[in-house]
Amino acid sequence: MSKTLGVGCIGLGAAGSGHARTFAACPDARVLYAADADAQACARVARQVDGLQCTDDYRKLLERSEVELVVVSTPHSSHRRIVVDALSAGKHVFCEKPLAMNAAECDEMIATANETGRRLLVFQTHRYNPPFRVLKRFVDENDTGRPLFGVILYLGNELERMSDPHSWKGTYAQAGGGVLLDGGAHVVDLANWYFGRPVSVSAHTRIPDAWPEGKGEITGELLITYENGTIAQVLASFESRLKGGGGLRISAELFYENGNGFGEYAHLGGTKIARVARYVDLEGEETVVEPTDAHGLNHAQHAIDCVLGRAEPIVTAQDGRMAVAVIEAAYESARTGRRVNVPAMPA
Numbered sequence: 001m002s003k004t005l006g007v008g009c010i011g012l013g014a015a016g017s018g019h020a021r022t023f024a025a026c027p028d029a030r031v032l033y034a035a036d037a038d039a040q041a042c043a044r045v046a047r048q049v050d051g052l053q054c055t056d057d058y059r060k061l062l063e064r065s066e067v068e069l070v071v072v073s074t075p076h077s078s079h080r081r082i083v084v085d086a087l088s089a090g091k092h093v094f095c096e097k098p099l100a101m102n103a104a105e106c107d108e109m110i111a112t113a114n115e116t117g118r119r120l121l122v123f124q125t126h127r128y129n130p131p132f133r134v135l136k137r138f139v140d141e142n143d144t145g146r147p148l149f150g151v152i153l154y155l156g157n158e159l160e161r162m163s164d165p166h167s168w169k170g171t172y173a174q175a176g177g178g179v180l181l182d183g184g185a186h187v188v189d190l191a192n193w194y195f196g197r198p199v200s201v202s203a204h205t206r207i208p209d210a211w212p213e214g215k216g217e218i219t220g221e222l223l224i225t226y227e228n229g230t231i232a233q234v235l236a237s238f239e240s241r242l243k244g245g246g247g248l249r250i251s252a253e254l255f256y257e258n259g260n261g262f263g264e265y266a267h268l269g270g271t272k273i274a275r276v277a278r279y280v281d282l283e284g285e286e287t288v289v290e291p292t293d294a295h296g297l298n299h300a301q302h303a304i305d306c307v308l309g310r311a312e313p314i315v316t317a318q319d320g321r322m323a324v325a326v327i328e329a330a331y332e333s334a335r336t337g338r339r340v341n342v343p344a345m346p347a
Contacts, residue, residue, distance in 0.1 A: 005029045005304050008067035008091075009045075010058045010082055012036040015096055016073030017045045019123075022300040023071065024049045029304050035061045058082060062089040069307050072096060075174040076181065080105040083120065087112045092119040094303045098185040099320035101176040102328050106321035107346055113317060121303050121313050122320030124189040126250065126265070128299045130291030132190060134277035135252060135263035138287070139194065142279060145257030147195055147230040154179075154187040155240035155249045162238050165212040170238070178216025180205070180327045184236035188222070189315070189323040190252050191234055197227040198322065202339040203330035208239075222330050242268055258282045318345060 007029050009020045016036070024031040031049050035058035036042050042054035055061055062070070062085060070086040072079060072095040080100045086093050087109070099122045100106045113120035126132045158179075161169040168174040175181060180188075180203075192198055201224045205217035219237040226232070242249060247268040254261045259281040266274040278288040289295070297314065305311035322342070329340040 003028060005307060006064075006066040006068045007031045007071060008033040008035070008061045008064065008069070009071045009073065010035045010061060010086075011073035011096075012038065012041040012045050013073065016071070017041070017048070019071045019073055019094075019096075019300065020045050020049050020052070022298070023304075026298075026301050026304055028308070029069075029300070032066055033061045033064055059085065062086055062091065068092060069094060069303065075168050076101055076176050077174045080109060083109045084112050087116045087118045087120065090116065090118065092121075092307045094121045094123060095320075096123050097125070097189070097320065098176070098181050098324050098327070099317065100324060101181075103321060103325040103343055106317070106324050110317050110321060119307050119313075120317040121306060122315055122317055123299060124186065124315045124320060124323065125299075126186050126190055127193060127315045128297045128302070129250075129265055130293065130295035131263040131265050131275045131277045132193075132252060133297065134289050134291050134295050135254070135261050135279075136193065138261045138277065138279035139254065139256075142259060142281065144259050144261075147226075147228060148255045148257065149230060150191060150194060150232045150252065150254040152187045152191050152232060152234045152252045153250065154183045154236040155242060156183050156238055157240055157242060157247065158183075158238035159218075162215060162218055163212060165215075170215045170218070172214055172216055175216065177327070177331060178205070178207070178218055178220070179236045179238045180217060180220040180222075180330060181324075183238065184220055184222075184234070184327060185323050187234050187236055187250065187252075188224070188326050189319065191224055191232040192319065192322055192326070193315075194252065194254055195224075195226045195228070195230045195232055197344075198224050198326050198342045199227050200225045200339050200341050201326055201329045201333055203333040205331075205334040217334075220330065220334070222326070224326060321345065
């Protein structure tokens with residue numbers, strides 16, 4: 001494998017174009033090719049990334065031997081097909097969350113990665129995010145004792161796209177559901193990261209009146225039980241009217257026998273981002289950190305390091321699969337009114 005990793009990007013929407021720029025900025029990678037059916041998107045990203053060649057057919061990108069790592073940022077419904085094709089073509093893959101539409105699709109993707117000996121990485125954004133990494137460090141480095149419960153929130157405003165019948169956002173056909181399989185995948189993964197193996201979930205969801213046909217829930221609440229007995233309350237909403245009518249706030253508050261921790265990321269309009277992490281021990285001593293970018297991890301460089309054998313992934317394909325499995329079980333729970341078991345990884 002070359003020292004400079006050849007990268008191809010499939011999907012050039014907001015997430016995909018951002019990934020193309022971020023990978024292109026890494027010193028030991030070169031973004032060579034991109035694929036998107038939208039010619040305007042291709043032209044826009046080609047102006048941002050030197051030497052980028054574009055095609056409207058991702059399969060042509062997979063034919064290029066120079067491409068060693070493929071970044072997939074397409075609607076959720078296409079992840080399984082594109083990822084399996086890329087792995088089968090001998091490429092390593094970095095896939096946007098959610099890994100797939102359901103656990104069975106994830107299992108097929110993971111099996112293909114194992115069969116081909118290629119890396120399958122998944123972008124669960126907030127494992128790289130400074131406040132949640134600091135919070136994880138607090139938990140790992142202190143004598144917290146047994147975990148008890150946690151409250152984890154995703155509060156965003158996607159009313160415009162969710163209520164637009166022409167947008168794929170929140171559609172059952174292309175997104176697999178509403179907020180839970182979108183923003184909710186972030187906070188479910190955080191809960192799993194902090195608490196371990198999820199075993200069951202109960203859920204409630206809300207779909208507004210006069211909602212476009214084929215669109216999923218805009219708010220969802222989950223109660224997840226973990227193998228170690230911990231309970232996590234997870235709420236995700238795309239109808240949170242925060243400062244200025246937009247914005248995003250994600251928080252995690254974790255409680256243990258010997259202390260509690262809190263982390264929050266808030267983007268409440270403009271370019272201002274607020275980040276905080278704190279830990280309080282049993283004696284009441286509080287440690288507070290205002291995380292900077294230095295506390296985070298560059299996801300593109302980390303993916304490159306994993307492919308080149310210099311690091312192990314902080315979020316595995318199995319982790320991505322468990323987040324999807326929890327949400328799939330949550331949808332069944334919301335439909336049936338019953339608590340639903342989360343399927344384990346296949347043997």
